[in-house]
Amino acid sequence: MKTNLYVLYGGRSIEHEISIISATAVLNAVDKSKYNVYPVFITKEGQWCPFGKLNNNIEKEKELELSSDKSITQSMGDFIKSIDGNEKNIVFPVLHGNNGEDGTVQGLLELIDIPYVGNEVLSSALCMDKTMTSDILNAHNIPQARYTSIKKYQWDKDLESTLDNLLNDVNLPVFVKPANAGSSVGISKATTRDELIDSINLAFTYDVKLLIQEEVVGKEVETCIIGNNYPKASLSGELEMEDAFYDYEAKYIKKAAVPVIPAKLDIETSKRVREIALKTYEILDCRGIARVDIFVTPENKILVNEINTMPGFTSISMAPMLWQKTDESSFKDLVERLIDYALERYDEKTSISKVKVTN
Known part of the structure; x- marks a missing residue:
């Protein structure tokens, strides 16, 4: 079956x-001779x-864009009810960013007891929040660039004081990033105090x-990690x-980058x-897959930048290209491996839950 x-x-x-572009590729x-494939579109409103x-x-890709007049709760309930618990099921969340890559969908799938591809609730939530x-990573002495963080209520309450405290922690120039966003959305560089104010105001819209x-x-070099217990x-x-700067426009509109694999580094x-x-x-x-982005300075100092738990799966995405160069895995091979990792993790967890404790 x-x-x-x-x-x-x-x-x-x-x-x-x-996400739609990535899903098309997946x-x-x-x-389809092995799986009954059921695409499920989630609208921008959440249906x-x-x-x-x-x-x-x-x-x-337009073929995959659907609509619904049902409420979010009704449409989610209908999806859950449509799953036959007597059959073998698995979910592949090809979702990037909030409400998909951040542990929320993963939590739902845990509650309804269905195996799913990619990272679990905790790792998804942690890695989504920069x-x-x-x-x-700082607590584990992993090298990173100097950083600090601010919250919108602090900025709204006292801009000048927040800015002064911030500049005591880091030196210009800096990159300002929304804590929970991907694909370089809302990120900008600031080299002066005035630019920093503008960058912060921009990022707070996300x-x-x-x-x-x-x-x-x-x-910046990128490495794709796959696997569960033995990644x-x-x-x-x-x-x-x-x-x-490789921003959203450069990535997906201009496509203004050429991948070089392996990276130009000494052995x-x-x-x-x-x-x-x-x-x-x-x-x-992490479980299943993640892409780790790392800075390498001219002195070969290594600094971790960020981690993506559901990296892009478009035709210009690095994750599949990295594995193709590493072990000649095709895109289809990588998709199949991720499904296998998901089932492996699910089987491991359910085998523990089935163990009965006896006195």
């Missing part, structure tokens, strides 16, 4: 459109819209908490960019980058 595979995409996130890569069984590949990620990080002079690190790669530095990426993954208790 085939396994039912439900692919969630879209979502109430500023990365909604990127849906077209899934082995869950079942596509029905997918028998053929998606030609255009400030919490930085604090935990989140109520910000990470302020000192600029690092060097290159593996891919080769590291880098992007040669036209723009000084020893490359080894250290992969080791630190793997250690970061383990400290944050």
Whole structure:
């Protein structure tokens, strides 16, 4: 009997459109002779819209955009009721950003007892919040750029005092980042006090908490980690960019970057980058997959920048390209491995829950 595979995409996130692009690639890569594939679109308003069984590949991403006149709770309830608990089911949340990559959907899937691809509730929530990620890595002595954080209520209450305190912790130039966002949305660089005010005001339109990080002079390299109890690190790669900062427009509109795999690092530095990426993954208790982004300075100093628990799966995304270069895994191979990791983790957890305690 085939396994039912439900692919969630879209979502109430500023990365909604990127999720649709990623989902298209995943849906077209899934082995439909092995799985009954059911795409489930989540609108920007939060309604869950079942596509029905997918028998053929998606030609255009627009095919996946659906609508519903049902409420959020009713549409979610209908989706849950449609799942036959007597059959073998698994969910692939191809969701980026808030309300999908942050532990919320993962918590729902835990409650209804369905295995799912990717990270669990805790690791998803921690890694989504850049400030919490930085604090935990700092506690484990993982090297990072100097950083601080501020909250919107502090900024609204006393801008000048908050700014003074902030500049006591970090030195300009800095990057201002919404704590809970991806795809470089809402991130900007500030080199002066006035620019910093503008950058903070911009970032606060995306989140109520910000990470302020000192600029690092060097290159950023990316390493994709996959696995559960015995995770593996891919080769590291880098992007040669036209723009000084690889923002949302450069990533998805201009596509102004050329991937270089492996990254241009000496052998020893490359080894250290992969080791630190793997250690970061383990400290944050990741499962399934994550991409760890690391700065390497001209002096080969290594600083962890951030971690993405559901990295992009578009045609220009690094994660699949890194594994293709590492062990010749195709995109289809990677999708299948992630599903296998999800089932492996679920089986491990359920085997423990079935153990009866006797006196």
